[in-house]
Amino acid sequence: MADSAENGVVSEETPALSKKALKKQQKEAEKAAKKAARKKEGEEDGAAESEADCSEGCYGDFPLIQSKEKVARKLYKLNELTPALKDQKIWVRARLQTSRSKGKQCFFVLRQQKWTVQALICVGDKVSKQMVKFTAGINKESIIDVEAFVRVVDQKVESCSQQDVELHAEQVWVVSSASPRLPLLVEDAARPETAEGFATVHQDTRLDNRIIDIRTTTNQAIFRLEAGVVKLFREFLDQKNFVDVNTPKIISAASEGGANVFKVTYFKGEAFLAQSPQLYKQMCICGDFEKVYTIGAVFRAEDSNTHRHLTEFVGLDLEMAFNYHYHEVVDLIAEMFVYIFKGLRDRYQEEIQTINKQYPAEPFKFLEPSLRLEFREAVQMLREVGVEMADTEDLSTPNEKLLGKLVKAKYDTDFYILDKFPLAVRPFYTMPDPEDNKWSNSYDFFMRGEEIMSGAQRVHDPDMLTARAKEHGIKLDTIQAYIDSFRYGAPPHAGGGIGLERVTMLYLGLDNVRKTSLFPRDPKRLTP
């Protein structure tokens, strides 16, 4: 806290609170202690309760923090608790993860995100029996303030992140109490799914109570790593002079054929939710931005209840003008993925290892430069192992996965590009192959055998685009503005759309995209 005294900050006194605040807190504490004592009368043997409480004013329920005063007390982060603080008295605020009382003492574990430390409170000169009992009775997951001495331990505390120290508490205050019955326990949610003989938590229970579930070390790491994917995506493209743009989510017409689109009531009319920023990022190219990316929600009204479909997800989209050949763009995107994979490997190793403890997975493998196969080669590989399929048939999900295995076995990579898809299985705006319009200038990118990006050279000629839209049965009046964008000079361009949650899921080898969406949406889930 860098506040100056002019702003009303009360400067630090030993032990910590300002005199006024301390007085207030003591009063509240006395009330709380009396209340606690009254509550326990009858259930306890009178002896302890009737003793004078030498810890009065050192424990209890903290009054609601309503910003009454500025307090210049340093609250240490758990990861700061090392032998360097040996025998110092410090304050921490953290969750009570577990507690276990035993006679005159209570051991408890404090948690902050991925850090944990062991703490101890024992009856003594400054600590009353009542105080130990109060501490033992605090509900798990409550947020508490503890004043304690940092003591270096002889034997490492294996179960905590801070293994060399423990805290010997002298004050314990509840800042925010959790209810006594929790819908799930963080320790259960943090357990590998393969742990035999222990409770694990079902996916729906997790998602229904997501705010407890995301407290696990694993989830803290997953969503930090996911933020890393976005950061690396932006870093790479910023370096290449892409412009970060924003495109509308509410659109006037279902742009890509009308299926799988959510309808919105728009004042007295209706509108739709964009299934991708496709048309808009292309319009940016026609508007001379040359290279653009956009990050945002995309919506798909698909009634698919699979491990990899969401009705709303985060799209990492990019689009780029090129000179002569769409491989200029494919190469850049491949280079970008390698940048992301290396960045994750080098900067998020701790997160990866944390996640692997709960969800073991083989490290993600990739080549440099990336492997690029043509669709017809993939069909050939599949046929060689007995799959029957036509030349221009789209890949089914099982064939996609099988292909991933074949590619991994042959080339030892979890990442590859499939190029030159059959024209018939791609959207109307896909550029046909110049030699044979059975094929197209389009590509998918795969991670661990699942598609994470679709892209193509786009048709930039308005007449060809009109013809293609007609062949796809799209009503021309609904995409007039889009087609017209190409009437004022348009450079050849290509791009792609990446599903963020899928990239995170597959990089980590997780089995469900709901593990990488904070608040997932699917046909059956709209809450929380």
Added chain:
Amino acid sequence: MADSAENGVVSEETPALSKKALKKQQKEAEKAAKKAARKKEGEEDGAAESEADCSEGCYGDFPLIQSKEKVARKLYKLNELTPALKDQKIWVRARLQTSRSKGKQCFFVLRQQKWTVQALICVGDKVSKQMVKFTAGINKESIIDVEAFVRVVDQKVESCSQQDVELHAEQVWVVSSASPRLPLLVEDAARPETAEGFATVHQDTRLDNRIIDIRTTTNQAIFRLEAGVVKLFREFLDQKNFVDVNTPKIISAASEGGANVFKVTYFKGEAFLAQSPQLYKQMCICGDFEKVYTIGAVFRAEDSNTHRHLTEFVGLDLEMAFNYHYHEVVDLIAEMFVYIFKGLRDRYQEEIQTINKQYPAEPFKFLEPSLRLEFREAVQMLREVGVEMADTEDLSTPNEKLLGKLVKAKYDTDFYILDKFPLAVRPFYTMPDPEDNKWSNSYDFFMRGEEIMSGAQRVHDPDMLTARAKEHGIKLDTIQAYIDSFRYGAPPHAGGGIGLERVTMLYLGLDNVRKTSLFPRDPKRLTP
């Protein structure tokens, strides 16, 4: 282009295209030239046309770029065209901005984003009359490839960004032709609104034809600067260990009282578009992320046709746990804005100056540390100049603007914070002032007298929150998951939501938020 020959790249030959591609191009060119000649028979005196065309194969319509071949030709960027390239023969691809033919020569201006260069083509040994005529006839805004010598000029070309050189063309190819009639001219769209005697372009014409409008140097600069706001926002918060999260846009219940919300058909049921990520970013805090930000679309079904309301805009939201006082958060956000303002000033000066040419504005002023006033002080200032208002009445838009002027006059800042709003005018989740619940722990941030961020300490106690929601007439069952989030231990926290387009508009002193939204949405506009 870093491709190797193995990937099918044809290496560079003089002048440029691969032999095969060149042959192809020449054939196409001959066809085009013949067609052009046929077309002009009758309108011209026969003499020129019947002459042999010494430029055959050096001009015409380029075939559609369908990625037939990889061509290792370097296309220079216009900003690379400096005297360092004196007398070198180079290729460029750019838009034809204007052209003017005069006898045996044609002057034309090429444009790439904010860069322009003058070019010239004259009848001579290698350039035929037909070729000059062809060049003069190319529609404005078409994209063309030009091979030319870079010539250093004696007198600066004042009207172009590249003032020291001009191009002497020997090949001219149309890559993508614009239609002859444009709905607006880039040069008109780029003119200051105050330019007397010249055409300017109305806002609706601009927005209806946004892809031409955004080609102006001014718009290229505006949206690059807007991307800069996002970049600086992220940079600052990343440094402070905030986690970038994504929150759902489709939600099950209208969270903030039910007014002004768009309804979505969700399979067989219904849902709503999130008016803010408010509830979700708070849930992230309860889920132990401690400090989060999220950038994404927010939706407001307000039927407001004003200069500063959009039905969809980009929200820069943040939320943060604090220790004792919400001013810890206010101070951090203020510091963040100063970081953004300084970053814009220092890194985007060129963009700012470009924009100021078309839209003149006073430089944006801010103090360090930022000015923070209390609401009651603002009321006092307004009363002093004759405004009649109650103590706890919300600021009307005119009063907000007037206050901005008073603050500017008194403190010389365009940026300030108004703290401690009346509780009654704030959302139900706002923490009341600890001493007097007529007031609240809430704040707005202002730029040039307009609100660009609202924020508050939030109620983190479930019972208090329930009581507050009831007072606001909110159906408790619609926000149960939200209220329940606070039952498992919640730290005190505060945050705010920033409108990106407003920040950009007001930083630049623009008069309409539609100038800072690529494809704005309002009650009357859903296209393009």
